[in-house]
Amino acid sequence: MSISNEQAQAYWRENLRIIMTHLAIWFVVSYGCAILFVEQLNEIPFFGFPLGFWFGQQGSIFVFVILIWTYVFSMNKLDEKYDVHE
Amino acid sequence: MSLDVLTFLFVGGSFALYIGIAIWARAGSTKEFYVAGGGVPPIANGMATAADWMSAASFISLAGLVSFIGRDGSAYLMGWTGGYVLLALLLAPYLRKFGKFTVPDFIGDRYYSQTARVIAVACTIVISFTYVAGQMRGVGIVFSRYLHVDINTGVIIGMAIVFFYAVLGGMKGITYTQVAQYCVLILAFTVPALFLSAQVTGHILPQIGLGATLDSGMSVLATLDQLSVDLGFSQYTSGKKSTIDIFCLTVALMCGTAGLPHVIVRFFTVPRVKDARISAGYALIFIALLYTAIPGVAGFGRVNLIQTLNGADGSGASYEALKTEAKWFQQWENTGLIGWNDRNGDGKVQYAAGDAFNGAKGKPAFLEDRGEYGQRLATNAKDDAEFDANKQPFANEVYVDRDIMVLANPDIAQLPNWVIALVAAGAVAAALSTAAGLLLVISTAISHDLMKKTINPNISDKQELLYARLAAIVAICIAGYFGINPPGFVAQVVALAFGLACASVFPAIIMGIFWTRHNSQGAIAGMLVGLVSTMCYMYYFAFGSGTPDQYFLGISPGGFGTVGAVLHIIVGFVVSSMTAAPPKEIQEIVADLRIPRGATEAHDH
CATH class of the missing domain: 1.20.1730.10 (Sodium/glucose cotransporter)
Structure with a gap:
């Protein structure tokens, strides 16, 4: 391994932070908007959809796609920063 | 061809x-x-x-x-x-x-x-x-x-x-x-989805079409909710x-x-x-x-299915007419995934909440015999025509297997033959x-x-x-x-x-x-x-x-x-x-x- 132990730990901590932020959004759009608070959000009309219903059937999927890609870009940047990229 | x-x-x-x-x-x-x-x-x-x-x-x-x-x-x-x-x-x-x-x-x-x-x-x-x-x-x-x-x-x-x-x-x-x-498979799923969406809503993308407003002035989802409730089902947009x-x-x-x-x-x-x-x-x-096309396909398919089976006036479509105008009905009946039990004896197909057959999940157990209109007879057909008049206009007479929706959708919407062939290849x-x-x-x-x-x-x-x-x-x-x-x-x-x-x-x-x-x-x-x-x-x-x-x-x-x-x-x-x-x-x-x-x-x- 080319990097020191402290650096490896710092890299891992930052990695965990990136993962946690992404998973927090992932949780809010799917479990939050489409399941736990679906009734409240359904009161809000959104381009012809009740908002909660839209999150469950369309919105969350769009957000999932965006999440994976922002994760990919953040991790590529992080790998370069710690010089662990391939 | x-x-x-x-x-x-x-x-x-x-x-x-x-x-x-x-x-x-x-x-x-x-x-x-x-x-x-x-x-x-x-x-x-x-x-x-x-x-x-x-x-x-x-x-x-x-x-x-x-x-x-x-x-x-x-x-x-x-x-x-x-x-x-x-x-x-x-x-x-x-x-x-x-x-x-x-x-x-x-x-x-x-x-x-x-x-x-x-x-x-x-x-x-x-x-x-x-x-x-x-x-x-x-x-x-x-x-x-x-x-x-x-x-x-x-x-x-x-x-x-x-x-x-x-x-x-x-x-x-x-x-x-x-x-x-x-x-x-993606071609085979999207092409009919685009056709369906354009046909039902005028929007080509099913993701947008599902939120569209129909000629009646009601949105697709509101129409679905209305149709579902009228027939005794629960609202489409509620769980x-x-x-x-x-x-x-x-x-x-x-x-x-x-x-x-x-x-x-x-x-x-x-x-x-x-x-x-x-x-x-x-x-x-x-x-x-x-996946984002699925809710559209599901919604449009549901509207088309209900309107075809219950006819333009909502009182039921005659089985004889379906044989020529909606051939898919009898074709799927032949494979055993659709069943019709004329409970009120009027020769019309009526689709509403409830089971028409006594099998698990309302499934028919078909016999080899055919009835007076050529429909398949089943051993477990319900013989009464009881229903809750407060909830629905008639008793349900149809069994539709959920699995046929995607395959039957292009048929129901009367899309060109090559689309149907494409769907088969995709499946x-x-x-x-x-x-x-x-x-x-x-x-x-x-x-x-x-x-x-x-x-x-x-x-x-x-x-x-x-x-x-x-x-x-x-x-x-x-x-x-x-x-x-x-x-x-x-x-x-x-x-x-x-x-x-x-x-x-x-x-x-x-x-x-x-x-x-x-x-x-x-x-x-x-x-x-x-x-x-x-x-x-x-x-x-x-x-x-x-x-x-x-x-x-x-x-x-x-x-x-x-x-x-x-x-x-x-x-x-x-x-x-x-x-x-x-x-x-x-x-x-x-x-x-x-x-x-x-x-x-x-x-x-």
């Missing part, structure tokens, strides 16, 4: 393409057979993953399911896509860095235990077999409906094709065939299941998706850790193209691509994880490849057997596959990566607890004497994998904490797989 000729051309042409690719991409070594040589470009891997993942269930059944259960279908839509976020963030990059061939490889090495490896092999085989049976059945349904062959002959043709390219090409052949299959049940079902489907061995193995085929993350991103884009592509991926996982589990790593480590690469091919042949035959003699509980069995993946494989991998201190005792105890609790719960409610009011916290068997996973984590944590820490070299392996640099090609030793 007639529909039959077109269907032969489309399905036959796609078969020729798959076989051509299989010959071009033959596998020469175990590495090519297991992980396609480890050199698949991420975008191709993304397409292959998408085709691998989107099975007959996604292509044929899911839109039908959403169409009939409305908002509760969100659990499946989110569960089967959200799992990719978990896969990309928590599993794929680390497993790729680990650099072996299979899931049991990871579990066996990380927990330095043959017992753990064997448990993982058992999970892999059970999960994959339950899945593959459903695929073969899907092929059978398509063949019997469009090519007028017997369902069993259809299954055998499907087996022969998969045999050819899975046994010959291994992962290499499968990967490139799956790229072609993805293209076929029937309890919040905790939907919550647990979604968790189980998401974690199950991320724990399915045939999906995970796809991330071993790319050259670098970076590519593993990117592949997951591509895969989800390709999956989302189909076959979806079923075959998934079946091939699963068969490969089964054969790898047997030749690599059992033969090479557990029973006889001294076999040569050539012998191992031979075992892999033999195992694939046996697996295809068993899968074909289940396709021809399907267990009558396919839905429960598929729920079991997800529950098992969620309760056993997924937590074991996650804990292995994110908790260095986790040891073999903890992992084995955790996997067993997750596995046994989930299996017992599902068995008790699916085959035992369990009734829904006995559900634990109101959680249905499909969502119980979530509880199993929680138990797995708690037991694993407690047992691990009470026993010795894992050896130093294992802790170093974990530290190493967290750093991307230095990922070697997927290797054996």
Whole structure:
């Protein structure tokens, strides 16, 4: 391994932070908007959809796609920063 | 050209393409057979993953399911896509860095235990077999409906094709065939979806069309709610299941998706850790193209179905008229997936809430005889015409199998014949691509994880490849057997596959990566607890004497994998904490797989 132990730990901590932020959004759009608070959000009309219903059937999927890609870009940047990229 | 000729051309042409690719991409070594040589470009891997993942269930059944259960279908839509976020963030990059061939490889090495490896092999085989049976059945349904062959002959043709390219090409052949299959299946799903959306709403994109306003001044969803309520169904945009049940079902489907061995193995085929993350991103884009179209297809299909069956004035369509104007009705009746029981004797088909037949889920048990209009008679037809007049205008007389929605949609909407032929080719592509991926996982589990790593480590690469091919042949035959003699509980069995993946494989991998201190005792105890609790719960409610009011916290068997996973984590944590820490070299392996640099090609030793 080319990097020191402290650096490896710092890299891992930052990695965990990136993962946690992404998973927090992932949780809010799917479990939050489409399941736990679906009734409240359904009161809000959104381009012809009740908002909660839209999150469950369309919105969350769009957000999932965006999440994976922002994760990919953040991790590529992080790998370069710690010089662990391939 | 007639529909039959077109269907032969489309399905036959796609078969020729798959076989051509299989010959071009033959596998020469175990590495090519297991992980396609480890050199698949991420975008191709993304397409292959998408085709691998989107099975007959996604292509044929899911839109039908959403169409009939409305908002509760969100659990499946989110569960089967959200799992990719978990896969990309928590599993794929680390497993790729680990650099072996299979899931049991990871579990066996990380927990330095043959017992753990064997448990993982058992999970892999059970999960994959339950899945593959459903695929073969899907092929059978398509063949019997469009090519007028017997369902069993259809299954055998499907087996022969998969045999050819899975046994010959291994992962290499499968990967490139799956790229072609993805293209076929996405075209086959989107083209009719665009047609339907344009026809019903004037918007070409179903994602937007579902929110559109119709000529009547009401939105599509409001129309659906209205139609559903008028006929005694529950509102389309509101749910029937309890919040905790939907919550647990979604968790189980998401974690199950991320724990399915045939999906995970796809991330071993790319050259670098970076590519593993990117592949997951591509895969989800390709999956989302189909999944975001599903709610539209489901909604428009539902409106069309209700309006066709109940006629323009909503009082019912005459069966005689349907025979010429909506031929699909009788064609699907002939395959046994639609049934009509003229309960009020007016010769008209009426569709509303309730069952028209006494079978489980209202299924008819057909006789050979035909009734006065030429309809199929059943032994279990309800002979009264009772209904709750406060809720609906008439008694339901129709049984419609949910699985026909996607296949029948182009017929119902009277789209051109070539679209119908394309849908048939797409459904076959979806079923075959998934079946091939699963068969490969089964054969790898047997030749690599059992033969090479557990029973006889001294076999040569050539012998191992031979075992892999033999195992694939046996697996295809068993899968074909289940396709021809399907267990009558396919839905429960598929729920079991997800529950098992969620309760056993997924937590074991996650804990292995994110908790260095986790040891073999903890992992084995955790996997067993997750596995046994989930299996017992599902068995008790699916085959035992369990009734829904006995559900634990109101959680249905499909969502119980979530509880199993929680138990797995708690037991694993407690047992691990009470026993010795894992050896130093294992802790170093974990530290190493967290750093991307230095990922070697997927290797054996």
